[in-house]
Amino acid sequence: MRTCIFCHKNASTREDAWPLWLMNRFPTSSKSRMEAERGGQKLGSWRMAKPKLLVKWLCASCNNGWMSRLENEAKPVMKSILDDKLKDIDISAQSTLARWALKTAMVLESIDSDRTWFYSEDERQLMGAVQSLPPRTSVWIAKCINQPNIYSAAKDLRTAPNNGGVRAYATTMAFGSLAFQIVSIKTSVAIPENVTLTYEITGGPWDQTLLQVWPAMQKSMEWPPQYGLNSEFGLDALTERLSPATR
Numbered sequence: 135m136r137t138c139i140f141c142h143k144n145a146s147t148r149e150d151a152w153p154l155w156l157m158n159r160f161p162t163s164s165k166s167r168m169e170a171e172r173g174g175q176k177l178g179s180w181r182m183a184k185p186k187l188l189v190k191w192l193c194a195s196c197n198n199g200w201m202s203r204l205e206n207e208a209k210p211v212m213k214s215i216l217d218d219k220l221k222d223i224d225i226s227a228q229s230t231l232a233r234w235a236l237k238t239a240m241v242l243e244s245i246d247s248d249r250t251w252f253y254s255e256d257e258r259q260l261m262g263a264v265q266s267l268p269p270r271t272s273v274w275i276a277k278c279i280n281q282p283n284i285y286s287a288a289k290d291l292r293t294a295p296n297n298g299g300v301r302a303y304a305t306t307m308a309f310g311s312l313a314f315q316i317v318s319i320k321t322s323v324a325i326p327e328n329v330t331l332t333y334e335i336t337g338g339p340w341d342q343t344l345l346q347v348w349p350a351m352q353k354s355m356e357w358p359p360q361y362g363l364n365s366e367f368g369l370d371a372l373t374e375r376l377s378p379a380t381r
């Protein structure tokens with residue numbers, strides 16, 4: 135019997151990973167891929183180009199309850215960004231976007247049920263119960279240009295075994311002109327939460343391209359950023375921005 139990824143109830147519904155209003159707005163094909171890497175070496179890659187991604191790991195009470203409320207909270211914010219009507223993203227909109235992005239990253243991860251999921255059961259339950267984000271998680275948004283589709287990519291990044299067992303998981307998603315990147319980091323040894331972990335980032339004007347919405351840095355952020363991501367190539371560069379250390 136399948137149980138819901140966000141609570142312990144039976145998974146009773148088959149839902150699209152993408153909300154209906156987004157699929158109606160971007161009816162062309164959506165592209166999705168999943169990858170695992172260790173020290174620069176690709177362990178596996180999955181690409182899905184389907185208009186629909188069905189999730190079978192949700193229950194009706196999550197779906198009709200907190201998920202639906204979060205959707206109703208995120209929809210006006212995302213719509214006003216997509217319609218070029220939002221010039222300042224305030225702290226409450228930043229938090230809404232971050233929680234929505236994390237929920238969606240967890241749902242997306244569940245589509246591949248053969249893998250061990252990066253987000254733990256505790257982290258998913260906390261998302262379901264109080265919509266809190268896992269520790270060491272950052273969320274950025276970016277503006278896309280010439281990108282009319284839904285795009286999603288997930289990368290499971292593992293470092294070499296003698297590196298303290300640091301793992302990172304990056305989800306990159308775009309809906310037309312709005313892109314999200316979510317990065318979560320885990321360590322196998324107890325490193326205090328206030329210690330900043332670093333990872334390698336490929337060259338590029340990322341500081342002028344990405345706005346960090348979680349953890350919140352500013353009360354209000356000007357939208358759009360100075361640089362945009364051009365077409366699917368720009369999104370692929372964002373997906374490839376993080377790579378595990380090769381040493």
Ligand SMILES: [Zn+2]
Nearest residue numbers: 138141193196
């Ligand atoms: Zn549930």
